[in-house]
Amino acid sequence: MQKTQWLQIQHELSLRKLIEGSEYQEELKYDFNIKGELRHLDTNESFVFNYYKNAHEQNHKRYQVLGHLITQYVYELLERVCMLQKVYIPTDATEDEPRSFFFMSENALTSSSSLIVLLQDRGVFRAGQWGQRTIVSEGLEHGTQIPFIKMALRSHGGVIVLNPNDNFIDLKTEKARLNFSTREESPTSMQSVWWIPKRGSSSPEEHTMYVWDHFISKSAAKNVAFIAHGYGGLAFVDLLMQRKWEVMNKVYSVAFIDSMHNTQHQTRSDPQIQEWIQKYCHEWVSNSKPLDKAVSSLMKVNCPTVSAGTEKYGLAPSCCLHTIFKYLKSTLKGKTTTAFRHSPVATRSSTSKKRGNK
Template sequence: LYHSQIPCIQMALQAHYDVIVLNPNDNFVDLKIEREWKGLSTQNIESSSLKMVETESFFSLQKPLQCIPKRCSNTPEEHMTYDVAFIVHGYGGLVFMDLLVRRKSEVMSKVYAVALIDSQHHVRHQLGSDVQLLAWIKHHCREWVTSPKPLNKPAVTVLKKEFPMVSAGTEKYDLAPSSSLQSIFKYFKKALKAKTNINSSHVPIVTRSSTKI
């Protein structure tokens, strides 16, 4: 269970997050399985297209369906304002820093918090001397490290001090994610609240004088 993503997913869903589970280690596929999958997917596309045509012709004769707006996605503009938080463990921290460098503007505009757990990233080699990136990770990243200290206590190491570091509440690498989950989601909640407050402070206040022509 400690190696499973299920506890993390359950906690995220309880906090009303949408969840994407990434597996950067899954990089190869058996050629035989790939050919079978491609053949199956082609059949599915043809079948789906047929069903789509039938559905359109059917609904064209019916009254419009009663729909309710999606939460936080009522319009195309609102749909694109989703904020993203990352939880990365071990080598995942290195992968995230690589993503930050390669997709700098996208990551900095969409990601409001990053929780790293015993990360294997290397800021000097990956981010270099980019002042903007260094300032961003300082304010948007926090790392939970294996330590004999109680959970969430400061745990600075000599090699890493680019952003806040706290104890994961365990000295075992495999137990660190499950041990630090409660602390991580509290961090996400606080970071999202801070971002929301900043965004709302930038919204202009409409006054009676400002509406005059």
């Protein structure tokens, strides 16, 4: 993303404003500069974790507050800079029921052009982020999904940004909590009574399936592509198993980035799904090899796997941004009109009948 674009963002929004509204104004004297990098307002240095001497818990709490404020800031960027709409789910939630949400572009469901769905890794971060640590250490360009969103809107028309880690609400703090916490943060039996799961989004898999069932599957887009990072890849393959024919007919391509999916284990030796993954999916992995160079996979059944051009897990998405969209463009161009059938073999006559019914 161009530096000027981050400059435009700075004029409209500021992380500093959010920090000033918290109790950590002095402890967190940071803001994003015109390059989208997090810097100290006085020293211009990058973020320092050890603010308090010999007080890990206090430093961790301070970092958590920063993470929460970055989450709010990215949400604002998605709505006010990327012009995405926040969609609350479940759609039939009662007034006092805990809700989750995701983001989508204005015409994502009504446009017949292709649709790109972003599915992040698991962690404390929320929609619009590839990784919180990466945002803190490397900046918005590398750690957020904004460059992907902008490119998707330019080249494909519609985009949906899933929010798979927004699984629970903590009644004590009324702040959303994540499903996959570190062991130290996991709720005890005493605490867990205060944690209420969000219906339809109590796990990344459930969230992905809910948005698929109620939005993506009903969209006018004939061609849907997924870009899935880390655990997001596992969540996608789970969706593929649960909604086999729907997904195989509507999704034309999947770009995995350091995916945690396991084709053999998850697909339960379903030959049709395994063949579909090999044909319509492509994976980029953190590796010392140059970008796009083939990388051997440990799994016997998998899709073509290439290097992301970096050994750093957190930088993998941003490093392969352009090559992923190049891949999606080429697969869309070469897409065949053959639809997947519930029968093992799609005959020529059945295909022509389908075309005739269009």
